[in-house]
Amino acid sequence: MEEKINREKYKTLGYNVLTLFLFLAIWTLAYWLIKSPFFPSPLMVFNAFLELLIHGDIEDVKLGMHIQQSLWRIFGGFTAACILGIPLGLLMGLYGRVYDSTKVLIEPIRFIPPVAWIPLVIVLLVGYFRFVFIIWLGAFFPIFIGTLLSVRGVNPLHIEVPKSFGASRFYIIRNIVLPSVLPEVLTSMRVGLGIAWECIMAAEMIGGERVGIGIMILKYAQLIRMDAIIVGIIVIGIIGFGLNEIFIFVEKRIFRWKEVVSI
Amino acid sequence: MEKELIDVDLSMKFDSLSVLENIRFKVHENEFLVIVGPSGCGKTTMARLLAGLQKPTSGHVTMRGESISPKVHNISIVFQEPSCIPWRTLWDDITMGLVIKGVDQSAIKKRAKEVIKLVGLDGFEEYFPKQISGGMKQRVAIARAYATNPDLLLMDEPFGHLDAQTRYLMQIEIMRIWEKEKKTVVFITNNIEEAVYLATRIIVFSKLPARIKAEYRIELPRPRKLITPEFLGVRSEVTEQCEVVER
Numbered sequence: 001m002e003e004k005i006n007r008e009k010y011k012t013l014g015y016n017v018l019t020l021f022l023f024l025a026i027w028t029l030a031y032w033l034i035k036s037p038f039f040p041s042p043l044m045v046f047n048a049f050l051e052l053l054i055h056g057d058i059e060d061v062k063l064g065m066h067i068q069q070s071l072w073r074i075f076g077g078f079t080a081a082c083i084l085g086i087p088l089g090l091l092m093g094l095y096g097r098v099y100d101s102t103k104v105l106i107e108p109i110r111f112i113p114p115v116a117w118i119p120l121v122i123v124l125l126v127g128y129f130r131f132v133f134i135i136w137l138g139a140f141f142p143i144f145i146g147t148l149l150s151v152r153g154v155n156p157l158h159i160e161v162p163k164s165f166g167a168s169r170f171y172i173i174r175n176i177v178l179p180s181v182l183p184e185v186l187t188s189m190r191v192g193l194g195i196a197w198e199c200i201m202a203a204e205m206i207g208g209e210r211v212g213i214g215i216m217i218l219k220y221a222q223l224i225r226m227d228a229i230i231v232g233i234i235v236i237g238i239i240g241f242g243l244n245e246i247f248i249f250v251e252k253r254i255f256r257w258k259e260v261v262s263i
Numbered sequence: 264m265e266k267e268l269i270d271v272d273l274s275m276k277f278d279s280l281s282v283l284e285n286i287r288f289k290v291h292e293n294e295f296l297v298i299v300g301p302s303g304c305g306k307t308t309m310a311r312l313l314a315g316l317q318k319p320t321s322g323h324v325t326m327r328g329e330s331i332s333p334k335v336h337n338i339s340i341v342f343q344e345p346s347c348i349p350w351r352t353l354w355d356d357i358t359m360g361l362v363i364k365g366v367d368q369s370a371i372k373k374r375a376k377e378v379i380k381l382v383g384l385d386g387f388e389e390y391f392p393k394q395i396s397g398g399m400k401q402r403v404a405i406a407r408a409y410a411t412n413p414d415l416l417l418m419d420e421p422f423g424h425l426d427a428q429t430r431y432l433m434q435i436e437i438m439r440i441w442e443k444e445k446k447t448v449v450f451i452t453n454n455i456e457e458a459v460y461l462a463t464r465i466i467v468f469s470k471l472p473a474r475i476k477a478e479y480r481i482e483l484p485r486p487r488k489l490i491t492p493e494f495l496g497v498r499s500e501v502t503e504q505c506e507v508v509e510r
Contacts (some may be wrong), residue, residue: 157346164314164340165360165411166333179350257391259352 040227047232048227057219057228061211067235068209070200075130077135078196084136084194085143086185093151093181094173110145114138115202122206131203131212138199139192146188150181183255190247197240266290268447269331269415273322275308281472282308283319283363288466288475290415290449295441297450297458299505300468306451307343309473310419314340314448326415337364339408340417345400345424353379353403354388360411378406381440398429402436409440418450422457434460438486455505459498460487467504477504 024042031041040048052063092099114137121130158176167175174235204214217232275283282305284393290296300306312324315331315338327387331338339360348356354359354379355377361371379385382402391401401421408416418437422430434457441448447491452458458465461480479501 157342157344158341158348160316160340161346161407162339162359162363164316164333165363166335167363171363176348205355255350257393 002149035259037128038224038226040230044227045230048225049231049234052216052228052231058223059214059219061216062199063216063231063235065211066213066216067239070204071239072233073131073203073212074135074193074196074200076132077199078139078193080132081139081143081192081196085140086147089147089185090151090177090181092170094150094177097151099148110141114199118202118206120250121132121203122208123172127209130206130208131200134203135196135199137197142195143185145190146191147181147185150184150188151177153184154180183251183258186247186251186254190244190251193243193247197243201236265294268326269313270291270323270328271313272325273312273319275305275312275317276320283312284474284475286322286471286475288478290447292447293445294452295448295461295463297452297462298467298468299304299452299455299458299465299501300473301470301505302453304468304470305473306453306468307419308450309468310340310417310449313415314338314417316340336415337411337413338415338417339411339413340419341401341404341408341421343420343423345484346404347400349392352389352391353384353395356392356403357384357406357410360407360463364411374410374412378410381409381443382406382436398425398433399415401425401433405437405440409444409446414447416448418448420452421450430457435486437461442485445468455498456489457499459483459494459501460489466499467501477501 027042031039049063054062056062056065092102114134117137119135121133125133137210154177158180161174162172162176200212201217204212205218209215213232213235217229220228220232267289271289272287273283274281274285286309290428298309306319312319313331315324315336326336326338329335334506338443347353348359351359356369356373358375361374366374379388380473382405384399384402384406387395387399392403405418405421408418421437422433425433431460438461450458450461462481465479465481466475467479468474469476479497481497483491483497487494
């Protein structure tokens with residue numbers, strides 16, 4: 001049984017390697033056909049990657065620094081979004097009145113894209129907090145709304161069981177509501193993290209700072225250095241993928257009791 | 264002598280829809296009272312009212328003279344729908360009522376082991392609901408309800424979702440448990456055979472809005488056989504009182 005699962009795993013891995021290989025082959029083929037100075041080959045991109053990693057960019061900032069800085073900003077904004085979004089979502093899910101009475105403010109803000117706030121943010125905030133604010137805006141609503149809806153989706157029967165034994169409201173929230181919403185909260189965190197990662201690109205492209213993966217892309221965009229730009233793009237993709245995988249791994253570990261784990 | 268435990272005298276409306284009209288009956292200690300009625304006649308509402316999960320529009324449900332409430336009285340209910348808590352092991356699920364009622368740890372352990380044995384779930388304590396069958400899930404719900412030694416045990420069509428064979432086995436089992444730990448049971452069903460098999464007394468509800476149509480005392484000897492002429496006689500008598508709903 002175990003052996004069979006392992007074989008499946010290797011098979012999946014094999015197909016993924018093949019997909020990657022095919023992609024690189026098509027890319028190389030396209031490079032030969034297009035023959036444009038603005039269309040780099042995989043090898044040229046790889047060289048640019050090594051260059052950026054070892055020697056740094058045109059301002060001598062190494063790729064690792066860019067990544068580290070961007071991650072640090074994501075961390076700030078995402079943490080803020082979780083700290084505010086989860087309790088607020090729980091509160092408003094449990095007390096529908098609070099949400100219903102503040103809907104007029106919450107719902108319109110939710111539909112303003114974080115990018116629309118950028119001009120305001122440039123004027124009002126400086127440095128680190130600019131990024132934190134933009135990321136917070138992007139990540140907050142999926143986390144908040146996801147949590148709120150998950151509370152409303154708790155199976156009423158699961159609440160009635162302890163209620164029929166005379167359980168307190170506190171007991172029900174702690175032992176039924178919280179464990180019941182946890183998987184969905186984690187899923188909405190995962191969605192929020194994805195959006196945060198998208199937002200940082202927008203935020204960093206405002207300029208003003210020297211370090212950050214979005215800023216690095218912008219620097220090379222001005223030079224029309226496609227190889228370095230593509231390095232930036234790929235790094236964004238891979239880090240996003242990595243963060244998502246970490247979340248899925250954690251979900252699988254925590255929710256052993258679940259019938260299926262969402263992907 | 265029969266001691267009166269619960270007094271019901273109520274009417275229930277949802278907005279303008281009248282569900283229960285002038286329902287008046289008493290529940291006596293240690294009796295196995297079965298309420299039968301066609302589907303959708305407000306039987307579940309009756310169960311929720313008896314559990315104190317809902318208040319009647321008018322009238323009352325009292326237990327030993329006091330308005331019924333899960334915070335005051337020791338009531339357990341087995342719901343019609345599967346009610347296992349998916350993230351709890353069977354052990355944690357079955358002990359829930361005991362924990363809520365503040366029973367001390369060693370007593371919880373002792374009692375939980377007892378009821379788990381009673382419903383035949385020993386060995387499955389650390390399983391999650393997703394790992395067990397539908398019949399076992401319902402036994403978990405029964406064990407959980409039994410664990411707190413309730414003064415009133417409510418069962419709202421507890422076997423409705425089970426296949427015929429499991430249902431039959433569960434009926435035998437519930438009878439065995441009831442004979443062992445004489446409890447006051449109010450059992451709700453739409454299955455007349457089940458009612459006659461289990462009950463010491465049957466109350467027949469009419470279709471919506473529900474009124475009490477008839478009441479029977481069942482004095483057939485136990486264990487009852489489903490095919491004796493006496494059993495079939497009582498069964499057809501009750502059946503005549505039950506209306507068949509056409510939808």
